[in-house]
Amino acid sequence: MSALNELSSLARRRGAATPTRKGDARAAALFLLPWFLGLALITAGPLVASAYLSFTDYNLLQAPSFVGLENFSRMLEDTRLHQSLAVTLVYVAVSVPLQLAAALGLALLLDRGMRGLAFYRSAFYLPSLMGGSVAIALLWRQVFGKEGLVNLVLGWFGIEGQGWVSHPDYALGTLILLQVWMFGAPMVIFLAGLRQIPDMYYEAASLDGASRVRQFASVTIPLLTPIIFFNLVLQVINSFQSFTQAYVVSGGTGGPADSTLFYTLYLYQEGFRNLNMGYASAMAWLLLAIIAGLTAVNFFASKYWVFYSD
Amino acid sequence: MTETAVAPAPAPERPTVPAPAPVPWPRRARSVAKHAGLIAFALLMLYPLLWMVASSLKPDALIFRETGLIPSQVDLANYTEGWTALASPFSRYLLNSAVVVAGCLVGNLVTCSMAAYAFARLQFRGRNIWFAIMLLTIMLPIHVIIVPRYVMFSEAGLINTFWPLILPKLLATDAFFVFLMVQFFRGIPRDLDEAARIDGCGHARTFAQIMMPLAVPALATTAIFTFIWTWNDFFSQLIFLTKPDMYTVPIALRAFLDSSGESSWGSMFAMSVVSVVPIFLVFLFGQKYLVKGIATTGIK
Numbered sequence: 001m002s003a004l005n006e007l008s009s010l011a012r013r014r015g016a017a018t019p020t021r022k023g024d025a026r027a028a029a030l031f032l033l034p035w036f037l038g039l040a041l042i043t044a045g046p047l048v049a050s051a052y053l054s055f056t057d058y059n060l061l062q063a064p065s066f067v068g069l070e071n072f073s074r075m076l077e078d079t080r081l082h083q084s085l086a087v088t089l090v091y092v093a094v095s096v097p098l099q100l101a102a103a104l105g106l107a108l109l110l111d112r113g114m115r116g117l118a119f120y121r122s123a124f125y126l127p128s129l130m131g132g133s134v135a136i137a138l139l140w141r142q143v144f145g146k147e148g149l150v151n152l153v154l155g156w157f158g159i160e161g162q163g164w165v166s167h168p169d170y171a172l173g174t175l176i177l178l179q180v181w182m183f184g185a186p187m188v189i190f191l192a193g194l195r196q197i198p199d200m201y202y203e204a205a206s207l208d209g210a211s212r213v214r215q216f217a218s219v220t221i222p223l224l225t226p227i228i229f230f231n232l233v234l235q236v237i238n239s240f241q242s243f244t245q246a247y248v249v250s251g252g253t254g255g256p257a258d259s260t261l262f263y264t265l266y267l268y269q270e271g272f273r274n275l276n277m278g279y280a281s282a283m284a285w286l287l288l289a290i291i292a293g294l295t296a297v298n299f300f301a302s303k304y305w306v307f308y309s310d
Numbered sequence: 311m312t313e314t315a316v317a318p319a320p321a322p323e324r325p326t327v328p329a330p331a332p333v334p335w336p337r338r339a340r341s342v343a344k345h346a347g348l349i350a351f352a353l354l355m356l357y358p359l360l361w362m363v364a365s366s367l368k369p370d371a372l373i374f375r376e377t378g379l380i381p382s383q384v385d386l387a388n389y390t391e392g393w394t395a396l397a398s399p400f401s402r403y404l405l406n407s408a409v410v411v412a413g414c415l416v417g418n419l420v421t422c423s424m425a426a427y428a429f430a431r432l433q434f435r436g437r438n439i440w441f442a443i444m445l446l447t448i449m450l451p452i453h454v455i456i457v458p459r460y461v462m463f464s465e466a467g468l469i470n471t472f473w474p475l476i477l478p479k480l481l482a483t484d485a486f487f488v489f490l491m492v493q494f495f496r497g498i499p500r501d502l503d504e505a506a507r508i509d510g511c512g513h514a515r516t517f518a519q520i521m522m523p524l525a526v527p528a529l530a531t532t533a534i535f536t537f538i539w540t541w542n543d544f545f546s547q548l549i550f551l552t553k554p555d556m557y558t559v560p561i562a563l564r565a566f567l568d569s570s571g572e573s574s575w576g577s578m579f580a581m582s583v584v585s586v587v588p589i590f591l592v593f594l595f596g597q598k599y600l601v602k603g604i605a606t607t608g609i610k
Binding site: 003006007010011013020021024025027028029030031032034035037038039041042043045046047049050053060109110115116119120121122123124125126127129130132133134135136138139140142143147148149152153181188237240241243244247248251264267268271272277280281283284285287288291295 | 344345348352355356358359361362373374375376377421424425427428432433434435437438440441442443444445446447448449450451452453454455456457458459460461462464477478480481482483486488489512513514517538541542544545548549559560563564566567575578579582583585586589590593597600601
């Protein structure tokens with residue numbers, strides 16, 4: 001179902017020689033030519049270069065100068081980096097579970113050919129297509145501003161609201177809410193997963209006298225765990241790289257008081273505002289290491305809760 | 311069949327009277343309540359979007375006073391003012407975005423499907439290894455390569471052109487779509503292209519005349535996601551486009567914040583609405599492929 005499964009099955013089949021066919025090698029070289037060029041020039045080449053740059057001091061104007069581990073030792077003392085890591089971790093740790101819970105809850109409500117399914121699915125899915133855009137981030141800035149829509153509504157109840165996006169305690173919360181608002185995409189994946197559960201499981205369960213609650217706990221949830229896992233891995237990887245929302249809502253600063261300084265936003269500031277390209281490269285490798293680490297942890301933990309029926 | 315899954319289990323204390331033929335009213339009431347709840351929730355979800363559209367039609371002062379969706383005073387000035395509020399008319403930014411999207415579309419549709427054909431149908435040495443590398447690049451954060459990419463394009467004098475945004479797509483670096491096409495090609499019966507080969511078709515013709523026409527649904531999914539992701543893309547466009555007349559729509563919208571502060575929410579909302587209209591249209595007409603694509607391959 002996903003690239004991840006594909007990779008692990010490739011790893012299992014490791015060692016088995018690929019059958020070859022006469023004439024295919026030349027055709028493959030031609031069909032893969034753009035991809036090979038892209039891999040070399042756009043992906044692998046820059047990857048190697050950025051590994052090198054992470055050990056240098058480089059400001060784009062002068063040639064990079066090798067500084068050994070200086071960038072990495074600076075990371076240990078860089079309080080803004082620590083702040084950005086903390087902000088991003090809180091963001092991921094809060095928004096991903098909330099978003100997946102909303103997605104799963106709605107998918108379960110909408111399951112099994114209910115009337116109006118297509119309408120509800122569209123209504124809930126639309127925000128996830130638009131939520132990543134600058135337009136919606138701008139809207140968020142207004143809605144959660146001092147005189148924004150939320151405070152207008154709170155005003156009806158006599159509550160005088162904060163400027164939510166301009167208060168260091170609440171600004172990150174508004175971004176989390178934006179991420180949760182985009183639960184439609186994982187919901188569609190859950191819906192597809194629910195549809196794959198064969199009816200006979202439910203029939204067998206109800207013949208055995210299982211209640212609906214019991215069916216849910218013993219049939220639906222176990223059979224959905226691979227999809228929950230897949231969504232979890234994907235959303236952790238994606239939300240760790242969130243950028244646009246924080247940039248727009250904070251006007252590029254990560255403020256107020258660095259409370260929305262996402263890791264990628266800080267990386268952008270260092271690399272493309274302050275032209276500390278060496279440091280930005282080092283930061284990028286730390287990002288890769290963290291994402292790879294979290295994904296590995298997810299895979300390791302999955303042994304204990306993900307159920308594969310085959 | 312689905313009824314068995316939906317039917318609530320009878321409450322144990324009730325005597326087992328067979329249910330009458332018409333739907334018993336508690337169940338109907340529950341269904342009505344469920345729909346009412348879902349509709350209310352859908353409205354809540356969509357309210358910010360609808361409110362943005364409504365606000366784009368209001369004079370600035372009203373945006374901060376009205377929570378409703380029907381403007382008490384309709385004013386199209388936001389659109390005319392917003393259109394010309396920045397250095398270039400907004401049509402310029404729309405055009406720039408359209409050029410970038412068009413380039414990315416051509417790139418992804420042609421080169422990703424070529425690579426996918428090789429991975430799905432050709433037998434060559436090292437295929438599994440290259441395929442694994444391709445899958446790994448899907449998960450590579452762009453941040454790890456963006457600095458050297460910037461340096462490279464800057465050395466080539468291509469900053470403030472669209473090449474840094476389009477060239478990677480012309481070289482099939484959106485590996486996600488290669489994977490999507492590989493999966494689709496695998497589902498096409500081999501008999502079809504084997505027959506074509508026996509009839510003397512080369513790989514080029516098999517690809518162009520047999521596989522591509524059959525792969526239209528996958529191509530449509532690729533096109534739709536390429537469109538939406540490129541149209542919404544902010545990070546790389548922010549980095550590579552710094553000259554105002556090269557701005558794309560997202561970068562131009564951000565410039566509203568810089569240039570006008572918060573004084574003209576109306577025109578900013580108006581241009582925000584303009585900027586999401588293409589996404590909405592794609593959503594409206596391409597929904598089938600969106601849902602199918604997302605469900606079969608599981609993407610964001």
